Amino acid sequence: MKSKINPLTNYTWKYRTPSTNRTNEKFTFSYVSKIFIEKELKKLNGNKATGVDGFPPKLLKDNALTLSRPLCFIINLSITTSKVPYMWKKAKITPIHKNGNRDHPENYRPISVLPTLSKIMEKAVHCQLLNFLEVNKLLNNNQFGFRPKRSTKAAATILTDDIRNCLNDGKMVGAIFVDLSKAFDTIGHDLLLRKLQQHGIFGDELAWFTDYLFNRSQVVHMNGVSSQYKAVNCGVPQGSILGPLLFIVFINDLSDDYKTQRW
Helix, strand or coil: CHHHCCCCCCHHHHCCCCCCCCCCCCCCCCCCCHHHHHHHHHHCCCCCCCCCCCCCHHHHHHCHHHHHHHHHHHHHHHHHHCCCCHHHHEEEEEEEECCCCCCCHHHEEEEEECCHHHHHHHHHHHHHHHHHHHHCCCCCCCCCCCCCCCCHHHHHHHHHHHHHHHHHCCCCCCCCCCCCCCCHHHCCHHHHHHHHHHCCCCHHHHHHHHHHHCCEEEEEEECCEECCCEEECCCCCCCCCHHHHHHHHHCCCCCCCCCCCCC
């Protein structure tokens, strides 16, 4: 249960030693170009919600050429200093009613909206990190989630094929299906950072991801009224670009003992 997880503010510094590394290569940030920033700004969906920074996506999209240069400076300053702007770590939560009694909080689905500018920065980091993981073949071959040219259909096809082959060989087949409830919300920062080290992320790059994860907060906004800000002590940011990639790094070793490699 998420409510049973202890705050992890200082745990990272107590348990820094990683287990076996998956690579001898080291991930390093590259300079983010103004052309990349401008291109990503122009891709924005102008109808998306506005975060706590108050900058509507349409405004940013329409002024991509003008904003790309200062935003390029800020993003490159972030990755060279290993500091993420604090405002970009604030999420606005909007409860959306699913079904049932509207007076019961459990009948609402929280939608997290991050500042749009933070997503441009995350996109730049995501492209570099994913390329590093794919080029060095660090992601488990049985990992199909949140990866290009892979899908749940491919995973289901391979599973079905394995079952069929086992039955043809006269073997007994069993399966265990696990539903990870609130999976993104319950990831421990300490363990995630140790796993990033196993995947070749050290030094200033690790410091950037540490700052990205820590000191995050969120506010609930509903019917024109906002709550007080609440610290987020665990999990990867909901609604983020980097969150899904960090999640598959976190669970990357789950199937290390599974020897069938078909993809």
